[in-house]
Amino acid sequence: MLKVAVVRFPGSNCDFDALRAAERVGTNAYLVWHRDSSLQGADVVILPGGFSYGDYLRSGAIARFSPVLRAVSAHARAGGAVLGICNGFQILCEAGLLPGALMRNARLKFLSRPVRVRVEAPDTPFTRSYGRGEELTLPIAHGDGRYVADAQTAAELEANGQVVLRYVTDNPNGSMHDIAGVCNAGRNVVGIMPHPERRNAQLLGGQDGARVFLSLEARNATQHAGDMRAVDGRHLRV
Amino acid sequence: MSFRVHVRVMPRGGLLDPQGQAVEHALAALGFAEAGGVRVGRAIELDVAATSRPEAEARVRQMCDKLLANPVTEDYLLEVEEA
Numbered sequence: 001m002l003k004v005a006v007v008r009f010p011g012s013n014c015d016f017d018a019l020r021a022a023e024r025v026g027t028n029a030y031l032v033w034h035r036d037s038s039l040q041g042a043d044v045v046i047l048p049g050g051f052s053y054g055d056y057l058r059s060g061a062i063a064r065f066s067p068v069l070r071a072v073s074a075h076a077r078a079g080g081a082v083l084g085i086c087n088g089f090q091i092l093c094e095a096g097l098l099p100g101a102l103m104r105n106a107r108l109k110f111l112s113r114p115v116r117v118r119v120e121a122p123d124t125p126f127t128r129s130y131g132r133g134e135e136l137t138l139p140i141a142h143g144d145g146r147y148v149a150d151a152q153t154a155a156e157l158e159a160n161g162q163v164v165l166r167y168v169t170d171n172p173n174g175s176m177h178d179i180a181g182v183c184n185a186g187r188n189v190v191g192i193m194p195h196p197e198r199r200n201a202q203l204l205g206g207q208d209g210a211r212v213f214l215s216l217e218a219r220n221a222t223q224h225a226g227d228m229r230a231v232d233g234r235h236l237r238v
Numbered sequence: 239m240s241f242r243v244h245v246r247v248m249p250r251g252g253l254l255d256p257q258g259q260a261v262e263h264a265l266a267a268l269g270f271a272e273a274g275g276v277r278v279g280r281a282i283e284l285d286v287a288a289t290s291r292p293e294a295e296a297r298v299r300q301m302c303d304k305l306l307a308n309p310v311t312e313d314y315l316l317e318v319e320e321a
Contacts, residue, residue: 058308065305094308101310103249108256148253148311174254 004043014049046087060090089191100149106174138194
């Protein structure tokens with residue numbers, strides 16, 4: 001069974017939502033405290049949303065130095081799948097596991113509402129159950145969601161297809177290139193501002209986010225088959 | 239020796255600073271129409287034990303690069319004084 005570690009920082013508040021969403025697709029999901037140094041053999045790591053360390057200094061700036069981040073970095077460098085949602089995305093940027101940074105929303109307001117996003121990269125461990133160009137409705141809830149990177153980094157992200165999600169029709173926070181989520185060059189580390197774990201059942205108003213977690217099980221199924229899979233011309237070890 | 243270091247962290251020029259804009263609008267609303275180019279940053283002060291002023295400055299630069307400022311979005315200025 002796929003093991004999913006959900007890291008809990010002081011100030012995380014989407015930890016249980018992420019945990020339940022991962023459990024719901026049949027994974028063995030468990031919480032890992034930020035002071036732990038082991039991920040207990042996790043196949044997948046999720047850094048959930050919230051306000052780690054009260055967003056002191058900058059969102060994600062202090063969490064980056066939590067002991068568990070050493071294990072998360074090692075897991076990521078070894079090619080392990082890591083998903084950062086909202087504050088988790090901010091932490092991954094601060095930790096240098098993803099390029100760029102997240103700044104205060106252009107119109108300053110904290111935004112909590114559904115947005116439309118387009119799946120630009122279905123070739124990551126968390127988006128492989130979506131079609132390229134598929135549009136989704138997912139909730140956002142952030143004050144610091146304006147993605148920025150220097151011009152060269154932004155050009156590389158576009159050239160390498162590292163923009164995972166992009167806002168459509170309305171860019172809520174002024175992020176560059178309407179970016180709502182990116183992945184690293186290895187495509188195993190993904191950060192997104194929208195909250196798929198809050199939209200994974202009809203009871204929650206929709207289930208556009210469910211396949212983020214189902215993608216993990218798709219990965220697992222293929223892993224058991226022990227084969228290589230070609231995704232968009234790339235051979236991925238899945 | 240001990241040094242008092244003043245760190246000024248500012249949003250990088252060219253990047254949108256919505257806080258600065260909001261403060262500028264508020265100043266205009268208060269009748270301070272002459273105020274412009276407002277930017278909002280962060281000031282950090284700390285005591286540093288070091289054998290010399292350059293050593294204290296070098297150490298605080300490392301602190302800025304690693305934690306106090308975000309290299310993607312912010313620039314910083316240091317002022318070192320003997321405590």
